[in-house]
Amino acid sequence: MQQPNAQPMADGVLRETASQTAGPYVHIGLALDIAGLPPREQEVWNRLAGDQAEGERIEIVGRVIDGNGDIVRDALLEVWQANADGQYQPRFDSDAPFNSFGRTAATVENDGEWQFFTVKPGAVALANGRQMAPHINLMVFARGINIQLSTRLYFEDETEANAGCPIFNAIESPTRRQTLLARRESDDGESGARYRFDIRLQGEGETAFFDF
Amino acid sequence: MSDIENRRFVPRDRNWHPAPHTPGYKTSVARSPRQALVSLLKPTVSELSGPDFRHLRMGPNDNDLLLNFREDPQHSGLPIGERIIMHGRVIDQFGKPVPHTLVEMWQANAGGRYRHKKDQYLAPLDPGFGGVGRCLTDEQGWYRFRTIKPGPYPWPNDINSWRPAHIHVSVMGPSISTRLITQMYFEGDPLIPLCPIVQTLRDPEAVATMVGRLDMAHSRTMDCLTYRFDLVVRGELQTWFENQG
Ligand SMILES: [Fe+2]
Numbered sequence: 001m002q003q004p005n006a007q008p009m010a011d012g013v014l015r016e017t018a019s020q021t022a023g024p025y026v027h028i029g030l031a032l033d034i035a036g037l038p039p040r041e042q043e044v045w046n047r048l049a050g051d052q053a054e055g056e057r058i059e060i061v062g063r064v065i066d067g068n069g070d071i072v073r074d075a076l077l078e079v080w081q082a083n084a085d086g087q088y089q090p091r092f093d094s095d096a097p098f099n100s101f102g103r104t105a106a107t108v109e110n111d112g113e114w115q116f117f118t119v120k121p122g123a124v125a126l127a128n129g130r131q132m133a134p135h136i137n138l139m140v141f142a143r144g145i146n147i148q149l150s151t152r153l154y155f156e157d158e159t160e161a162n163a164g165c166p167i168f169n170a171i172e173s174p175t176r177r178q179t180l181l182a183r184r185e186s187d188d189g190e191s192g193a194r195y196r197f198d199i200r201l202q203g204e205g206e207t208a209f210f211d212f
Numbered sequence: 213m214s215d216i217e218n219r220r221f222v223p224r225d226r227n228w229h230p231a232p233h234t235p236g237y238k239t240s241v242a243r244s245p246r247q248a249l250v251s252l253l254k255p256t257v258s259e260l261s262g263p264d265f266r267h268l269r270m271g272p273n274d275n276d277l278l279l280n281f282r283e284d285p286q287h288s289g290l291p292i293g294e295r296i297i298m299h300g301r302v303i304d305q306f307g308k309p310v311p312h313t314l315v316e317m318w319q320a321n322a323g324g325r326y327r328h329k330k331d332q333y334l335a336p337l338d339p340g341f342g343g344v345g346r347c348l349t350d351e352q353g354w355y356r357f358r359t360i361k362p363g364p365y366p367w368p369n370d371i372n373s374w375r376p377a378h379i380h381v382s383v384m385g386p387s388i389s390t391r392l393i394t395q396m397y398f399e400g401d402p403l404i405p406l407c408p409i410v411q412t413l414r415d416p417e418a419v420a421t422m423v424g425r426l427d428m429a430h431s432r433t434m435d436c437l438t439y440r441f442d443l444v445v446r447g448e449l450q451t452w453f454e455n456q457g
Contacts, residue, residue, distance in 0.1 A: 025331060070242070201244065
C-alpha cells in the first residue's frame with residue numbers, strides 16, 4: 001500500500017517519515033505557556049506527581065549545554081519514567097496522582113534551567129529476573145537538533161543498583177556512564193529532594209545518548 | 213512486562229534521517245554529539261512502552277486553527293490567509309494504521325510570523341490566529357486539522373536563508389521508540405530545495421516523505437483546499453520466536 005508522500009523501500013516496507021528539528025518555536029506547539037499562549041483544557045507539562053502520588057517526592061532541575069559551553073535556552077525535554085514501584089503508567093490522565101510522561105523546557109527567564117516534579121522511580125524488573133536501577137528516560141529537542149537525543153538519568157545515590165543495571169553498563173566507557181548521574185543537590189527543594197542533571201550535547205563530559 | 217519486552221520495532225535508519233552534525237544548518241554544529249550513540253541491542257520496557265493520550269481532555273476546537281484563538285473575543289475575526297485542511301493517516305512502516313495516537317502541530321501565520329515571545333519578524337501578528345493544534349487519530353489512523361497556509365519566512369543562517377512554508381508536526385506512535393517530530397512542506401514550493409534545514413537530509417526521497425500533496429478530491433467547493441500528509445512511524449515487528457533458545 002503506497003501512500004501519497006510515503007516512500008517504499010525495495011521490499012515494500014515503507015520508509016519512516018524523516019525527522020526535522022523542532023525549531024526555536026517548539027513551545028507554540030508543545031509548551032504553550034513558554035510561548036506566551038493561553039492554556040487549553042489540559043496541557044501535558046512538568047508535574048508528573050501530584051500530592052497523592054506514592055513514593056519519595058523529588059524535583060529535577062538541569063540545563064542543556066552546547067559544544068561551546070553555552071547554555072541552550074530553547075531546549076524542550078520529554079520525560080518517561082516508572083512510578084515508585086517500578087511500573088510504567090502509560091495511560092495519561094491529568095487527574096491521576098502520577099503520570100509516567102511529562103514535558104519541560106529551558107527558559108530564558110530561568111537562565112536556561114528546566115525542572116520537573118515527580119517521585120523517584122523504583123527499580124524496573126526485567127523478564128530475565130534482572131533489575132534496572134531507578135532511571136528516567138529523557139528526550140531532548142531543540143533548534144539545531146535534527147532528531148531528538150535520547151538519554152537516561154540515573155541517581156548518584158544508587159551506587160549499588162547502578163552497578164548492577166544492564167543498561168547503565170551497556171555504556172562501554174565507565175567514564176561516560178558518569179554523565180548519566182543526577183547529583184543530589186538539596187534535601188529541601190520545592191517538593192522534597194532536588195537533583196541536578198546537566199546534559200552536555202558535545203565535547204568534554206558529553207552526555208551518553210542512546211539509539212534504540 | 214515480559215510481553216512488552218518481546219516487542220520489536222524496525223530499527224531506525226540513521227542514514228535516512230538527518231545526521232546530527234549538518235554544517236549547512238549552522239546551529240547544528242555546536243548542538244550535535246561527537247561521540248557515537250550507545251546502541252541498545254535489547255531495548256527494555258523503558259524504551260518499548262510510551263504514553264497513551266486517549267484520556268487527555270481536549271477542547272472542541274483544538275484541531276481547528278481557524279477558530280481556536282482570538283486575541284480579543286469581541287473584535288478579532290477569522291485569520292487572514294488561504295483556508296486549508298491538512299489531513300492524513302498515521303501508519304507504521306507495514307501500512308498498519310496507528311489509532312488513538314496524539315498528533316500535535318504548530319505553525320506561523322499567513323505572513324510567516326509566529327505567535328511566540330521570541331519571534332521578532334517584521335510581518336504582523338494576526339489577532340485571529342494562534343498557530344497550535346492537536347488531535348488524536350481515529351480507529352483507522354486518520355487525523356485532520358483546519359488552518360491557514362503558513363507563509364515562508366527569513367531566518368538567520370546564510371545571509372539570505374528562507375524557510376519554505378511549513379507546518380511543524382509531532383507524533384508519538386505506540387511507544388517512545390516511535391516518537392517523531394517533523395515538518396510538512398507544501399507540494400510545488402520552490403523554496404523547499406533551497407532550505408538548509410531540508411538539506412540536512414541526504415536522500416531526495418527522504419525529503420519527499422515530508423511534502424504534503426494537494427488533495428483536490430477532499431478540497432471543499434468555495435471553502436478550502438486540502439493537503440494530504442501521511443505520517444509513517446517505525447513498524448512493529450511480529451515476534452514469532454520469543455526465546456533465542
Ligand atoms: Fe518553523
